[in-house]
Amino acid sequence: MKNVIQDYIKQLENDEGIIVLYVCEAGSRSWGLESPMSDYDVRFIYMYPTKEYLRIDPIGVGKRKDVIEQKISDTLDISGWELTKTLRLFRKSNPTLLEWLHSEMLYYQHSTTIETIKKLEPTVFSATTCLHHYVNMASSNFKKFDGDCNHSVKLLINVLRPILICKWIKKHNAFPPLDMDLVVEQVVSDEEIEKIIKEILQDKRLGQTNVVPNNINALNTYITKSLQDIKHHLHKQPPLRNQGVTKKLDLVFQNALREVSNKN
Numbered sequence: 576m577k578n579v580i581q582d583y584i585k586q587l588e589n590d591e592g593i594i595v596l597y598v599c600e601a602g603s604r605s606w607g608l609e610s611p612m613s614d615y616d617v618r619f620i621y622m623y624p625t626k627e628y629l630r631i632d633p634i635g636v637g638k639r640k641d642v643i644e645q646k647i648s649d650t651l652d653i654s655g656w657e658l659t660k661t662l663r664l665f666r667k668s669n670p671t672l673l674e675w676l677h678s679e680m681l682y683y684q685h686s687t688t689i690e691t692i693k694k695l696e697p698t699v700f701s702a703t704t705c706l707h708h709y710v711n712m713a714s715s716n717f718k719k720f721d722g723d724c725n726h727s728v729k730l731l732i733n734v735l736r737p738i739l740i741c742k743w744i745k746k747h748n749a750f751p752p753l754d755m756d757l758v759v760e761q762v763v764s765d766e767e768i769e770k771i772i773k774e775i776l777q778d779k780r781l782g783q784t785n786v787v788p789n790n791i792n793a794l795n796t797y798i799t800k801s802l803q804d805i806k807h808h809l810h811k812q813p814p815l816r817n818q819g820v821t822k823k824l825d826l827v828f829q830n831a832l833r834e835v836s837n838k839n
Contacts, residue, residue, distance in 0.1 A: 580617055580682050583647060587655075591643060593621040594835055596658065597689045600680035603779070606755050608732065610782035617682065618675045619655035620689065625832050634659055658688070658831060662824045665692060668701035670708040673750045688831040695827070698820050702744050703812040709737035709744075710805045717798055728778050728786055734798060735772055739763070741805045768797050 584595050602616035603609045627639055634657050635641035641657040656664070656672075664672045676693055716733040720726065736755060742762035743751035751758050755776055763769040771794050778786045788794050 576615060577682055580615065580651070580653075583617075583645075583651075583653060584619065584683060587643065587645070587653070588621075591621075591640070592627075593623055593643075593657075594685065595619055595621045595655070595683065596685045596831070597675075598681065598683040599675050599678035600682070601675060601678060603732075605674070605678040605680050605753050606736070607753070608755060608776060608779045610780055612782050614649075615651045617651065617653045618678075619653070619683075620658060620661050620675070621655050622658040622831060622835065625836050628659075628832070659828060662692075662828060665695075666699055666820055666824055668699050668704040670705045670750075673700075673705070674753060677750060677753050679753065686831065686834050688827060688834065691827050691830070695820070695823060696750065698823065700750060702748055703809065705744055705750065706741050706805060706809050706812070709740045710802060710809070713737040713741070713798075714802055717802065720795075726786060726788065726791075728775065728783050731775050731786070731788070732779055735775065738798065738801045738805070739772075742801070745805070745808055765797070767793060 580598070584598055587593065588595055597620040599605070599618055600616065601618045603613050604615065621643070623634065623639060628634070639657075641660040642655070644654045646652055661672060673696070676689070676696070713734050716730060716737075719730055720734075739755065739758045739762055740751050743749075743758050746762060756773070759769060759772055759776070763772060767790065771788055771790060775786065775788060
């Protein structure tokens with residue numbers, strides 16, 4: 576499948592007139608939770624040749640897209656962001672982008688640009704931004720529980736994963752690895768809850784669609800208390816920081832342009 580994905584990326588470069596810098600897997604495969612039926616969610620970062628940036632209209636206006644999305648098939652979805660858009664989102668500590676950058680399933684990396692961006696992560700990382708994102712995700716999905724003991728595995732994962740990410744961020748003040756087994760082992764201290772969560776993760780890998788978790792009452796209590804604790808913690812978070820990072824990101828972009836120009 577890696578070769579198929581790389582071929583599609585090369586075709587995109589030709590069709591869109593872009594230079595792809597980075598291609599990774601997102602979603603369940605990057606979390607170590609894929610089942611035999613899981614889709615491939617491919618994400619990429621790209622830029623245009625230097626001349627395309629020497630215009631008065633910014634990227635995103637006209638034919639120069641700042642987002643490219645293609646549904647290749649029922650099992651392959653490809654989506655990418657242009658570099659200047661990526662850097663602006665990075666400056667805001669965008670959690671989706673941070674997940675892309677933490678993916679261990681890489682299909683392609685063209686330049687040193689991405690490594691430079693990764694090294695700057697401690698400078699831009701905002702626990703507040705990420706906690707807000709993931710606690711809202713968990714809360715909105717938790718509201719979909721209908722009181723029935725028979726729950727969608729996907730829904731359970733979409734509640735538990737963001738909670739676990741929040742717990743990691745609270746503990747380490749850093750963005751977590753995407754490996755959910757590792758995160759569970761680090762942040763869940765209750766042995767019974769750890770066992771329940773690991774069983775749900777395994778159900779996901781086995782392709783189960785609905786399950787009745789062992790001791791659902793204990794799990795619901797854990798989720799409710801975790802959400803309360805995270806929201807309380809957020810009230811005590813310092814204001815966002817990122818002073819001075821724009822100049823560093825400008826340099827990243829300028830160096831990327833030089834690197835691409837030198838290779839052409």
